Amino acid sequence: MNILLLEDDEILAESLIDLFEVEDFKITHVTDGNGVLDSTFENSFDLYLFDVNVPVLNGFELLKSLRESGDSTPCIFLTALSDVASLSLGFDVGADDYVKKPFDFDELVVRIKALIKKRYNSYKEKIRFENLSFDLLKDELYKDDEFIPLPPSELKLTKLFFKNIAKTLAKEYILDELSNISDGSLRVHINKLRKLELPIVTVKGVGYRFGSS
Amino acid sequence: MVHHKKTAFLKFFFTYFISVALLILVSGFFYLQEMKSQLIKSQHFSLIEYARTIKMGGDMSRFSNDFHNKLVFKNERLDIRNFSQVENEFIKYIPTKMDNRYLKVFKSKTSFIEAMKKLKLKILFTQLFLLLIFAIISYILAKNALKPLNESIETLDKFAKDLIHDLNTPITAMGLNIKLLEKQECNKNSKPFIRLKKSINVISELRETLTTLLEKKTFQVCKTDICTIVKDVVELHQVNYPTLSYKVNCSSFEVEINSNAMKQILQNIISNASKYNKKNGYVKIYSKNKTLYIEDSGVGIVDTTEIFNREYSKQNSTGLGLDIVKRLAQEMNIKVEVTSNKNGSCFKLNF
Numbered sequence: 353m354n355i356l357l358l359e360d361d362e363i364l365a366e367s368l369i370d371l372f373e374v375e376d377f378k379i380t381h382v383t384d385g386n387g388v389l390d391s392t393f394e395n396s397f398d399l400y401l402f403d404v405n406v407p408v409l410n411g412f413e414l415l416k417s418l419r420e421s422g423d424s425t426p427c428i429f430l431t432a433l434s435d436v437a438s439l440s441l442g443f444d445v446g447a448d449d450y451v452k453k454p455f456d457f458d459e460l461v462v463r464i465k466a467l468i469k470k471r472y473n474s475y476k477e478k479i480r481f482e483n484l485s486f487d488l489l490k491d492e493l494y495k496d497d498e499f500i501p502l503p504p505s506e507l508k509l510t511k512l513f514f515k516n517i518a519k520t521l522a523k524e525y526i527l528d529e530l531s532n533i534s535d536g537s538l539r540v541h542i543n544k545l546r547k548l549e550l551p552i553v554t555v556k557g558v559g560y561r562f563g564s565s
Numbered sequence: 566m567v568h569h570k571k572t573a574f575l576k577f578f579f580t581y582f583i584s585v586a587l588l589i590l591v592s593g594f595f596y597l598q599e600m601k602s603q604l605i606k607s608q609h610f611s612l613i614e615y616a617r618t619i620k621m622g623g624d625m626s627r628f629s630n631d632f633h634n635k636l637v638f639k640n641e642r643l644d645i646r647n648f649s650q651v652e653n654e655f656i657k658y659i660p661t662k663m664d665n666r667y668l669k670v671f672k673s674k675t676s677f678i679e680a681m682k683k684l685k686l687k688i689l690f691t692q693l694f695l696l697l698i699f700a701i702i703s704y705i706l707a708k709n710a711l712k713p714l715n716e717s718i719e720t721l722d723k724f725a726k727d728l729i730h731d732l733n734t735p736i737t738a739m740g741l742n743i744k745l746l747e748k749q750e751c752n753k754n755s756k757p758f759i760r761l762k763k764s765i766n767v768i769s770e771l772r773e774t775l776t777t778l779l780e781k782k783t784f785q786v787c788k789t790d791i792c793t794i795v796k797d798v799v800e801l802h803q804v805n806y807p808t809l810s811y812k813v814n815c816s817s818f819e820v821e822i823n824s825n826a827m828k829q830i831l832q833n834i835i836s837n838a839s840k841y842n843k844k845n846g847y848v849k850i851y852s853k854n855k856t857l858y859i860e861d862s863g864v865g866i867v868d869t870t871e872i873f874n875r876e877y878s879k880q881n882s883t884g885l886g887l888d889i890v891k892r893l894a895q896e897m898n899i900k901v902e903v904t905s906n907k908n909g910s911c912f913k914l915n916f
Contacts, residue, residue, distance in 0.1 A: 361734045367741035374748065432733035434776070454737040454769060457744050 353468065353489050356397040357381045358388050358414070359430070360406045368401075371457055376490055377464075385409025392418065392425075396508070396531065398471075398491075399464060400427040404438070412445050419446035426467045430455065465489060472515050479514050481563055484550065486514040500548060505530060506541050513552065513562035523559040568895055570715060574707050582703040586696055593692045600684050608655050608677055609648045616659040616670045631673040639667050650674070726779050732772050739765045774889050777829050786897060791818045791827065791857060795850055798831045802848075806839045814851035820916045826893045833886040834859050834912050846909075857914040866905040873901075 355372065359365040360383045369379045380395070382388055385408035388400075400418075404411035415427055428449040429442045442450045449463050465477065468488050472479055478494075479486045485494045493500045493510055502510060508530055512521065527538060542560060546552055553561045615632050618625060643658050650656065653674045658667040743762050746752045792815040799811045838848045838861035846862035866872055873891045894901045900915035 361738065364734055364738040364741070367738050367745065370745050371741055432730050453733040454740055454772075457741055 353377050353399065353491055354395070354397045355379050355399045355401060355464075356388065356391055358383075358385075358400070358402045358406060358411065360384065360403060368457075375461060383407070385414050388414055388418075392423065396529070397425055398468060400425055402427060402429050404429060404431040404433055404442075412441055415447060416445040426471055428460075428463065428467070430460075479517070481514070481517055482551070486510065495548070505533065505537075506545055509541055509545060510550070513550070513560075516562065518561070518563045520555045520561045521559045526559060570711070570718075573711055573714070577707040577710055578703050581706060582700055585699045585703065589692055589695050589699070593688050597685065597688055600688075601681065604677060604680055604684070608672060609657065612648075612655060612657040612670050612672055613659070615672070616657070616668055619668065619670075620659075620661075631676060632671065634668060634670045636661070637667050637669045638665055640665060643667065722779065725775070729772060729775050729779065732768075736765075736769050736772060740769070771885065774829050774833075774885070777825050778889055778892060780825075786821045786823050788819050789822050789824050789827070791820060791822070791852070792816060794824060794828050794831060795857075798828060798835055799848075799850065801832075802835055802839050806842070808845055809839055809842055810845075810847045812847060812849045812851075814849070815857075818852045818857070820855075822897050822899075822916075826897060830890050830893050830899075830914070831859075833890050837886065838863060838910070838912075855916050857916070859912040859914075860909060861911075862909045865907045866903065866910050869903040869905050869910075872903065 353376075355377050357365060357368060357379050359368065359381070362383075365381050365383075369381060372379050380391055380397070382391055384406055388402075388409075391397075400415070402411040402415060409417075411429060411431070415429075418425075418427075426448045427446065428451055429447050430451050430453060431438070431442075432453040433439075434452045439450050448467055451460055451463065469475060469477065472488055474488070477488050479488065483496050485497070486492070487494070491507060491511065493502055493507070509526070512526065512529055523535075523538070527533060527535070530538070533541075542552055551563050553564060555561050612632075615628055616634070617623075618628070619634060637658070639658065643660070645660070648655070648657050655672045655674065655677070657670050659670060661668055743765060746758060752758045792813075795813060795815055799813055802809075803811055835848060835850075838859060842848065842861055842863040848862075849858070849860040851858050851860075873887050890901065894914070898916075900913075902913040902915065904911050904913075
């Protein structure tokens with residue numbers, strides 16, 4: 353799982369990264385608002401962990417502008433602001449959770465996992481579909497409980513399909529989610545996944561669908 | 566801080582207002598006396614005028630029915646300034662040309678009483694008006710005089726708040742790193758590590774208490790069942806002091822409190838009761854007549870009047886705990902009493 357961590361306190365950030373490593377979460381760490389804008393432009397993340405009082409753009413403004421630009425990645429604020437007004441502002445700008453410092457790390461992990469599962473409309477950490485299963489937290493695909501390594505673009509595509517089982521996805525939407533790859537390369541990736549026996553159906557004139565209904 | 570502000574304000578207000586009010590009342594009293602004697606003098610004068618008109622012969626119609634007269638014998642000589650009053654009349658003797666005969670003139674008191682009544686009312690209203698004006702002036706003065714004081718208190722408060730706020734991040738980092746170290750097998754039972762962990766716990770507890778204390782301004786009180794808080798706190802201590810027996814006898818006890826602050830108070834008292842207890846001792850918590858009792862079988866407190874002072878501290882403690890208890894209790898109007906002997910202490914929280 354890819355997490356973007358915005359935290360200007362070097363020591364706290366390093367400690368968090370070390371702890372997340374144990375949990376097998378991949379962390380991208382930035383220290384200010386510009387860093388967030390740069391990295392969200394280059395990559396897509398599964399979760400944002402934002403501190404509020406950071407240089408350039410504060411966490412609230414940052415999330416507000418991200419949400420306005422159509423980014424719906426789950427976001428948790430990690431902040432020392434404990435008053436109700438800040439909490440309410442945090443949720444107003446589109447936060448999914450609000451954790452007050454000092455927090456317990458285990459609690460944070462529980463909250464993160466819950467958010468991710470909700471994102472996939474699942475109660476479990478592994479989503480099963482026929483003989484396939486996808487681990488939400490580790491981003492790994494298994495077939496008959498056997499790990500199948502995937503290159504990045506195909507992994508993203510698989511993730512997208514597991515999020516939307518038995519739903520038709522418009523081609524434009526898929527292309528957009530995959531950071532604007534070309535039409536042709538999408539077809540190549542889909543074909544590769546089909547070879548791995550992922551049940552992907554082409555919906556003519558619209559897009560693709562994972563699993564028939 | 567709200568509590569102190571109120572007392573300072575009231576003290577200033579009343580000192581100033583009462584002294585001014587005293588001045589107004591005393592001067593009002595003397596003014597009344599002065600006016601009364603003037604009124605009497607004018608009565609006296611009107612009697613002389615009446616007598617003179619009788620003697621000289623003049624227009625008697627000027628004088629109303631209030632006046633009447635008669636001739637009397639008097640053997641002794643009367644002072645010309647004589648003037649006296651009986652129940653409802655003023656009386657004056659005026660000498661005549663005949664020996665030992667005096668003209669006794671009377672005037673009814675009705676008009677005098679009427680005038681006095683008017684005078685009293687006038688003075689009363691003037692005084693009330695003055696008192697009101699000075700009450701307003703005292704209020705404004707007290708407000709202005711305490712303004713710089715309040716401002717400096719607020720600055721200090723804000724400073725303390727910012728300071729504690731800035732502690733949040735490093736405390737979080739400390740907690741996270743302790744967790745990291747804990748994951749390494751070699752650290753788990755190392756003494757320095759355990760000591761470090763305990764110290765960090767103390768710091769975060771202090772931070773928590775200070776936060777509650779500084780939030781006093783925005784304190785929200787609501788009817789809460791104290792028993793649930795008691796049980797929560799006791800549960801926490803039971804883990805840390807497995808040899809002590811905790812007896813809670815509390816079913817339903819609802820009072821107007823802030824549950825966070827109440828938790829801090831109980832936390833501090835019960836933690837002391839546990840820390841300074843005997844081996845296999847007990848801590849009893851029960852409620853009776855709107856009072857919560859926390860009794861322990863501890864070593865006892867030598868001087869119970871000293872313990873709420875900031876300076877009082879025992880081994881292994883910051884001395885902050887009971888000071889905080891005092892402040893929080895004061896804010897929620899809870900009376901704290903302590904009794905203690907060699908066999909233990911008892912804290913009474915009176916709601």
